[in-house]
Amino acid sequence: MTATLDAIVAHLDATLRTPEIPDYSGALNGLQVANAGTVSRVAAAVDFSRPAIEGAIAAGASLLLVHHGMFWNGAQPFVGAAYERMRLLLAHGLAVYGSHIPLDVHPTLGNNARLASLLGLAPSGGFLRYKNIEVGLSGESDLDTAELAARATAFAARYGHTTVHTPIAPGRRTRRWGMCTGGGASIDSLREASERGLDTLIVGEGPHHTAVEAVERGIVVIYAGHYATETLGVQALGEEIERTFGVPWSFVGEPTGL
Incomplete structure (x- = not known):
C-alpha cells in the first residue's frame, strides 16, 4: 500500500x-x-x-x-x-x-496524553504555559504517590531508563498532578505547579536544582526519562498514518538512558 x-x-x-x-x-x-x-x-x-x-x-x-x-x-x-x-x-x-510541541499537546496522539493514559491518570486541564498554549496536562486523583512512581518506573524500563523521584513520605497520596514530558522540570514549572496547587509532577527530566526546589515546595517530582516519555507520540503518529492510509509503520528505538 x-x-x-x-x-x-x-x-x-x-x-x-x-x-x-x-x-x-x-x-x-x-x-x-x-x-x-x-x-x-x-x-x-x-x-x-x-x-x-x-x-x-x-x-x-x-x-x-x-x-x-x-x-x-x-x-x-x-x-x-x-x-x-x-x-x-x-x-x-x-x-x-x-x-515537537504540536505533538506534545495533541489531545489523543500527544506524548502527554498517551503517558497520562498509561499511568492511569485522567486529565482535566493543562499545565506549563508557553506563549498562548499549555504544553502539559494536569488533573485530580486519589492515588498512592509511591504507586504512581512505580507505574512510571515500569513504563520507563521498557526504554532503558531508570526512573528517579524526589522523596516520597510513607502513605503520601497524589491529589493534584501535573505532567510535561521531555524536559518538563524547571523553576518555572515548579512555580506554576505551586500556583495551581499541584502536589506531584511527572516529567521526563530536569536539572538537579529542580529536585531541591521541589522538596522545599512540598512537591514530589517523578523523572521518568526524556527519551522514554517522548517515544509515545511518534508511535501514535505511525499508527495514525497506517489507520488512515494503510501504509505500514515501525519504530526505530535509540534509547539514551536519559
Whole structure:
C-alpha cells in the first residue's frame, strides 16, 4: 500500500495543527525533507540522527517521523556528520517530518496524553504555559504517590531508563498532578505547579536544582526519562498514518538512558 507524501503531510499538518502551534524556530515543525512523492512505509523515531536514518532505511521506509527534528541546533553547514545524514536521506529517498510541541499537546496522539493514559491518570486541564498554549496536562486523583512512581518506573524500563523521584513520605497520596514530558522540570514549572496547587509532577527530566526546589515546595517530582516519555507520540503518529492510509509503520528505538 502506498500514499502520496503530499496527502500524508497535509493530514499530519491538519491533525497536529502544525501551523497554529507555537514552538521555537529550530523545531521547524512539518515536512523537513521531501522525497520523490510517494510513501510505502513509515519509520518513527524520537530523535533525528544517523542511527534513526539507518534504522528507517533498513526497515524499507520512505518517510521518517521524528519528535526532535533536523534543525534542533539551528542553522549549520552540511559538512561532516550533517552531510552524511543528508546524503543517506537523499540516496534512499527518505523524507523527514518533524513535530515537537504540536505533538506534545495533541489531545489523543500527544506524548502527554498517551503517558497520562498509561499511568492511569485522567486529565482535566493543562499545565506549563508557553506563549498562548499549555504544553502539559494536569488533573485530580486519589492515588498512592509511591504507586504512581512505580507505574512510571515500569513504563520507563521498557526504554532503558531508570526512573528517579524526589522523596516520597510513607502513605503520601497524589491529589493534584501535573505532567510535561521531555524536559518538563524547571523553576518555572515548579512555580506554576505551586500556583495551581499541584502536589506531584511527572516529567521526563530536569536539572538537579529542580529536585531541591521541589522538596522545599512540598512537591514530589517523578523523572521518568526524556527519551522514554517522548517515544509515545511518534508511535501514535505511525499508527495514525497506517489507520488512515494503510501504509505500514515501525519504530526505530535509540534509547539514551536519559
